[in-house]
Structure formats: structure tokens, C-alpha cells
Amino acid sequence: MATKRTAAKRPAKALKPPQVLAPAKRKAAIEGVSATRARAIAAKEPVAPKAKRGKTAKPLAPERIKAILDALRKTYPNVVCALIHHNAFELTIATILSAQTTDVGVNKATPELFRMYPTPKALAEAPTAEVEQLIKTTGFYRAKARNIQGAARVLVEKFNSKVPETIEEMIQLPGVARKTANVVLGSWFGIPSGVVVDTHVLRLSRRLELTKADDPVKVEQDLMKVIPRDRWIQFSHELIHHGRQVCIARKPRCVDCSLETVCNSADKTWSSH
Numbered sequence: 001m002a003t004k005r006t007a008a009k010r011p012a013k014a015l016k017p018p019q020v021l022a023p024a025k026r027k028a029a030i031e032g033v034s035a036t037r038a039r040a041i042a043a044k045e046p047v048a049p050k051a052k053r054g055k056t057a058k059p060l061a062p063e064r065i066k067a068i069l070d071a072l073r074k075t076y077p078n079v080v081c082a083l084i085h086h087n088a089f090e091l092t093i094a095t096i097l098s099a100q101t102t103d104v105g106v107n108k109a110t111p112e113l114f115r116m117y118p119t120p121k122a123l124a125e126a127p128t129a130e131v132e133q134l135i136k137t138t139g140f141y142r143a144k145a146r147n148i149q150g151a152a153r154v155l156v157e158k159f160n161s162k163v164p165e166t167i168e169e170m171i172q173l174p175g176v177a178r179k180t181a182n183v184v185l186g187s188w189f190g191i192p193s194g195v196v197v198d199t200h201v202l203r204l205s206r207r208l209e210l211t212k213a214d215d216p217v218k219v220e221q222d223l224m225k226v227i228p229r230d231r232w233i234q235f236s237h238e239l240i241h242h243g244r245q246v247c248i249a250r251k252p253r254c255v256d257c258s259l260e261t262v263c264n265s266a267d268k269t270w271s272s273h
């Protein structure tokens with residue numbers, strides 16, 4: 001008589017013990033770097049004693065400046081302004097709006113603003129409440145609306161609706177100081193009027209010991225003395241990108257930094273020297 005085949009009972013799968021990552025992998029997971037990198041970090045730890053950092057014998061030595069500029073150019077060969085714009089007027093308005101917010105945030109607001117009010121005249125004559133509504137997401141929208149409409153008005157009344165090409169004229173526009181003027185003159189007209197000093201350029205210039213100042217105007221003066229004029233425009237773009245992607249404010253990713261060998265910042269999170 002055929003007997004019913006019963007499936008042989010498989011032994012119950014043993015539960016896997018909680019995964020314990022090797023130290024290098026654990027570090028990699030925490031710091032968001034590859035395991036290979038993390039192993040390298042582990043091998044080189046402890047990092048240089050903090051007391052040794054924050055000091056470079058000759059921070060402004062021409063060969064050091066050249067090394068910084070070369071590394072930046074190599075790392076960011078085609079970097080451009082991240083604000084979306086199609087002409088000098090749009091770039092001026094977008095840069096005014098970028099105060100205290102991100103370029104990504106500005107880029108979300110400006111397409112509709114420029115579609116509705118594509119010229120200085122149209123923006124100058126627009127109902128302020130509507131302008132405020134369109135730029136509300138960029139923050140400080142009342143003051144910004146006042147500035148961009150004021151700038152548009154000055155463009156119409158003083159500059160024949162054209163963005164002027166000198167820094168002295170640019171800073172006559174409401175809401176436009178040296179930083180905005182340098183962005184527009186450099187990125188749109190290709191005029192190296194100065195060095196754009198935003199929050200990233202300021203932080204990185206200090207970390208790289210290119211300045212000791214913390215006032216943007218003074219930082220710009222210091223940078224203009226040590227960076228060759230023909231590098232002013234790209235240097236700003238490169239430093240801004242580096243500050244966003246690698247040399248971030250709270251936890252710089254020094255292990256991934258192309259400037260690491262020339263940097264002795266006290267803020268370093270890892271050091272090879």
C-alpha cells in the first residue's frame with residue numbers, strides 16, 4: 001500500500017546574528033565614504049594632532065596659491081553659476097533673490113516670475129502683492145520684492161533698461177552690493193570686477209588661510225591681492241561648488257578633498273599630514 005509521502009522537515013533556518021560591521025565598514029557607513037577610503041582613513045589614524053593644524057608656514061606663498069588654484073580647476077573644470085538665467089537682467093534679479101536662501105530654491109521661483117515679468121519695465125510696474133506671491137518661497141519676500149522692483153525701476157530710469165557693466169553703476173541698484181555685482185559682471189559679461197564672496201567663499205578662504213578676516217568686503221580685498229585677476233571669476237565658482245559638495249560647513253569631507261594636502265585647517269575631519 002502506497003504510503004503518503006511526507007516532506008522531510010527542513011531544519012528551521014537559524015536566525016542570522018545581527019550584522020556586525022568591520023571597523024572600516026562601520027566608519028564608511030557612518031561617514032558616507034567607500035569602505036576602501038574608510039580603511040585608508042583607519043590606517044592613517046590618528047590624524048595629525050590638532051595643535052599642528054590651523055597653521056601653514058607661508059599660507060600666501062605663490063606656489064601654495066598655485067597648488068590651490070590648479071587643484072580647484074582640475075576638480076571643477078566646467079563649473080558655472082548655478083542660478084538659472086537667460087540674460088543679465090534675470091541674473092541680477094535671481095542673485096538678489098538668492099540672499100539667505102539656496103540657488104535651488106531661487107530656481108524654483110524665477111521661471112514663473114520671469115514669464116510674468118520678463119523685462120525691467122514689466123517688473124517695475126507689476127503689482128507688488130503679485131511679485132511677493134511669486135517669490136514668497138525664497139524668504140524675506142517683502143524686502144526682496146521691494147529690492148527687485150526697485151532695481152528694475154532704476155534700470156528703466158537710469159540705465160535705459162539695460163544692466164550696466166561697471167561695479168560702480170551696478171551697486172546703485174537697490175539690493176545690489178559687491179557680491180551681486182560681481183556675480184553679474186563675472187558670470188554674464190565676463191568682467192573680472194572682483195571676487196564673489198558668499199558664505200562658502202568666506203568659509204573656505206578662512207579654512208585655506210587665504211584671509212583672516214570675517215567681513216566679506218575685507219575677505220574680497222584679501223583674495224584680490226593673492227588670486228590672479230584672470231582667475232577671479234572661475235575661482236569664485238569653484239570655491240562655491242567645493243563648499244557645497246566637499247568643504248561643507250559642519251563636517252567637511254576632508255578625506256575626499258582635492259585640496260587636502262595643502263590644507264591645515266583646524267576644522268579638518270581627517271588629515272594625511
Ligand code: SF4
Binds near residue numbers: 259260
Ligand atoms: S581638507 Fe577639509 S577643511 Fe580643508 S579644504 Fe578640504 S574639506 Fe575643507
